[in-house]
Amino acid sequence: MPEDxxxxxxNRPDKGQKNWGDDLNQNFSDLDTALKxxxxxxxxxxxxWQSVTKRLTLPDLSDDPTEWLADQTPIGLYSDPxxxxxxxxxxxGNPDIVAADNGMQNVYWxxxxxxxxxxxxxxxxxxxxxTEIEGxxxxxxxxxxxxxxxxxxxxxxxxxxxxxxxxxxxQQPWGSWTTAVLDSSAPNxxxxxxxDVDGDGETDIIxxxxxxxxxxxxxLLVGKWRRDGH
Numbered sequence: 001m002p003e004d005x006x007x008x009x010x011n012r013p014d015k016g017q018k019n020w021g022d023d024l025n026q027n028f029s030d031l032d033t034a035l036k037x038x039x040x041x042x043x044x045x046x047x048x049w050q051s052v053t054k055r056l057t058l059p060d061l062s063d064d065p066t067e068w069l070a071d072q073t074p075i076g077l078y079s080d081p082x083x084x085x086x087x088x089x090x091x092x093g094n095p096d097i098v099a100a101d102n103g104m105q106n107v108y109w110x111x112x113x114x115x116x117x118x119x120x121x122x123x124x125x126x127x128x129x130x131t132e133i134e135g136x137x138x139x140x141x142x143x144x145x146x147x148x149x150x151x152x153x154x155x156x157x158x159x160x161x162x163x164x165x166x167x168x169x170x171q172q173p174w175g176s177w178t179t180a181v182l183d184s185s186a187p188n189x190x191x192x193x194x195x196d197v198d199g200d201g202e203t204d205i206i207x208x209x210x211x212x213x214x215x216x217x218x219x220l221l222v223g224k225w226r227r228d229g230h
Contacts, residue, residue, distance in 0.1 A: 011023035011026055075097070075110055075121045075123075079101060079102070079103020079104060080101070080102035080103040081099060081100065081101055081102070081103075082100050082102050082132075082133055082134060083098075083099065083100035083107075083133045083134060083135050083136035083154070083155070084097070084098070084099055084100075084136060085097070085098040085099075085136040085137050085138045085152070086098070086138065087138025087139060087149030087150070087152075088147065088148065088149045089109050089111070089138060089148070089149055089150040089173050090111055090112075090150075090173060091146075091147060091148045091150075092112070094112040094113075094114060095112060096109055096110060096111055096112045096138075097109065097110040097112070097121065098110075098126070098136050098138050098152055099136070100130075100133035100136060100154075102130075102132060102133055104128070105128050105129055105130045105131070105133075106125065106126075106127070106128045106130075107125075107126040107127050107128070107130070107133065107136070107152065107154060107165065108123050108124060108125055108126060109123075109124050109126055109150075109152070109173065110122065110123050110124075111123075111124060111174065124173065124174045125177075126152060126165050126177045127154075127165050127177055127179045130154065130156045130158070130159070130163075131156050131157070131158025131159040132156065132157045132158030132159075133154060133155065133156055133157065134155045134156075134157035134189060134190050134191070135154075135155035135189070135190055135191040135192055136152065136153065136154060136155070136192075137152070137153040137192045137193050137194050137205070138150070138151070138152050138153075138194070139151055139153070139194030139195075139203055140194075140203060141164065141166075141194065141203055141205070143202070145202070145203065148173075150166065150167055150173045151164055151165070151166050151194075152164065152165040152166070152177075153192045153194060153205055153207075154179070155186075155189040155190060155191060155192050155207065156189065157188055157189055157190065160184070160185065160186050160187040160188065160189060160209070161181050161182075161183065161184050161186060161189070162181070162182045162183040162186050162189055162192065162205070162207055162223075163179050163180065163181050163182065164179065164180055164182055165177050165178070165179045166178060166180075182205070182223065183207075183221075183223065186207065186209040186219075187209055187210065187211055187212060187217065187218075188209055188210035188211060188212070188218070189207060189208070189209040189210075190208050190209060190210060191207065191208055192205055192206065192207035192208075193205070193206045193207075194206075197222055198222075202224070204222050204223065204224055205222070205223045205224075206220070206221070206222050206223075207220075207221055207223065208220045208221075
């Protein structure tokens with residue numbers, strides 16, 4: 001090691017020294033101490049990420065879970081609910097909610113009529129007749145897209161199908177809907193998302209299925225399906 005190297009008062013083993021592990025470990029300990037005791041006096045080592053560390057400091061969180069759930073109010077009580085998504089379904093700018101009710105084999109969307117308060121959500125029916133819904137996604141799958149996130153992707157785990165539901169032509173989302181099977185060979189399908197993963201300006205469907213009960217034959221896929229017009 002060059003003699004003029006700035007070692008910041010760290011140990012430097014002598015040339016040919018064999019038992020240099022203790023000196024090295026002491027260096028690590030000294031560095032840890034320096035980093036934990038960063039000062040503002042301009043003398044103690046002050047790295048570039050000091051301000052970032054301050055911005056990432058978490059607030060004081062309560063250990064009492066009842067304080068987190070103080071405003072918990074159900075917007076719907078269902079049998080075996082599974083699958084949950086949000087989207088601008090009504091195109092009002094307020095995030096609406098999509099949920100599945102496996103007990104009755106239904107999918108609903110809850111219209112957010114303002115402020116996100118439970119009493120301001122109104123339930124609308126999308127479709128029924130599913131086997132076992134595991135996941136949902138909401139987005140805009142139209143050619144060109146118009147921002148209405150009322151194409152609902154449904155993962156029917158029991159049937160092994162990827163399904164999309166869309167409002168009928170000329171219908172508002174609180175009217176009638178039609179479903180179509182996009183992939184009938186997705187055994188034990190688990191989840192789906194809607195995003196433009198290839199950057200072509202059109203949204204894609206990303207979905208994953210387990211395959212057989214042992215987990216073999218599963219897959220993660222990106223699919224492109226488009227619905228022109230409505």
